[in-house]
Amino acid sequence: MSEDIYKTEQIAPDTYRIDEAGAVNCYLLLGKKKALLIDTGLGIGCLREEAEKLTNLPLEVVLTHAHCDHAGGIGWFDHYYVHKSDTAPVYKLLSSYLAASILLPKGIKLPQKPLRPKAVPIDSSFSFDLGERIIHVKNVPGHTKGSIVLLDSKEKQMFTGDDINESLWMQLPGCTTLRQWLTGGRTLLALAREYTPWCGHGPGKQSVEQMRATFELAEKLSEGKNAFFPHTVFYPGKESVPQIVFNEARRH
Ligand SMILES: [Zn+2]
Ligand SMILES: [Zn+2]
Incomplete structure (x- = not known):
């Protein structure tokens, strides 16, 4: 089953992009001692199996x-690392099965995962030593x-998750203001x-x-006034690329 769900491409030496059902990207980075899996998708297939086809190094x-x-496949692993600010209750809800069921392609059910993994909180002082x-x-x-x-630091790649992409979502509970995003x-x-x-x-x-272009859109947006009656807006338009989806109450 997993064959139809995952597509893998090598993007740099010892570096892979794993596409889950065309919906989301995970990345696998190999060192000499360990491998690092960045994100786990919606959890439609068995991501662990997929990663183990690419390496037999211990996985973090x-x-x-x-x-x-991004958190849907964590139940295939016994622990995972996440920034300490994303362990707040609002994100627990947004990482839940309930939230995933809204995003899932029609007719797809998530398989039961065997483990209840432990979240290991990290911050910017943390780094992963994969061996060289x-x-x-x-x-x-x-x-x-x-x-x-x-x-x-080795292959000079950076993995940004959803913090910048062609449709930057800033409308959800737990997003910062646009002005705060501009710093990042x-x-x-x-x-x-x-x-x-x-x-x-x-x-x-x-x-x-x-x-x-995304940065310039956010700059323009942050100059406007916060709306008195907040609602979700696509800027500059629903069909535009890039675009920012944001809540009018959170410009500043
Ligand atoms: Zn996402
Ligand atoms: Zn996201």
Whole structure:
């Protein structure tokens, strides 16, 4: 079953993108001693099996943030790392089976996972030593307060989760204001000079032009006034790429 769900592509030496049902990207990074799985998808198939086809090194699992389309496969593992800010109750709800069932493609049921994994909280001082390959954690609040970017010092890749992509979601409970996101957006743009950016959805690879366009949209939006009657807005439009989906009450 998992064959139809996952598509794997090598994106750099010892680095793979695992696409789950065209809906979300996970990434697998191999070192000499360990492998690091970045995000676990909605949990439609058995991601552990898929990762073990690519490596027999011991696996560590980290989430870019605690939303259900990234945390859905954690039940295949006994522990996972997540930023300490994303262990708050609002994210527990957003990472739940209930939240996933809204996002799931029609007719798909999530399989039962065997484990109840332990969340290991981390912050920006944390890094993963995979053996001759260090992956640094950087907290970039925005899409969630505990969103992290993973910086691969060896292959010069960075994994940004949903903190910047062609449809930047800033409308959910637990998102920061747009103005707070801009601080992180500036950091991401600076990092993209040194690291190749990969995100959590679509084809994965992001162009710096698109990142810059998203940043400029957020800048423009943050200049406006907060709405008295907040509602969700697609900016500049529902069909535009890139776009920002945001809540009018949270510009500043
Ligand atoms: Zn998300
Ligand atoms: Zn996502």
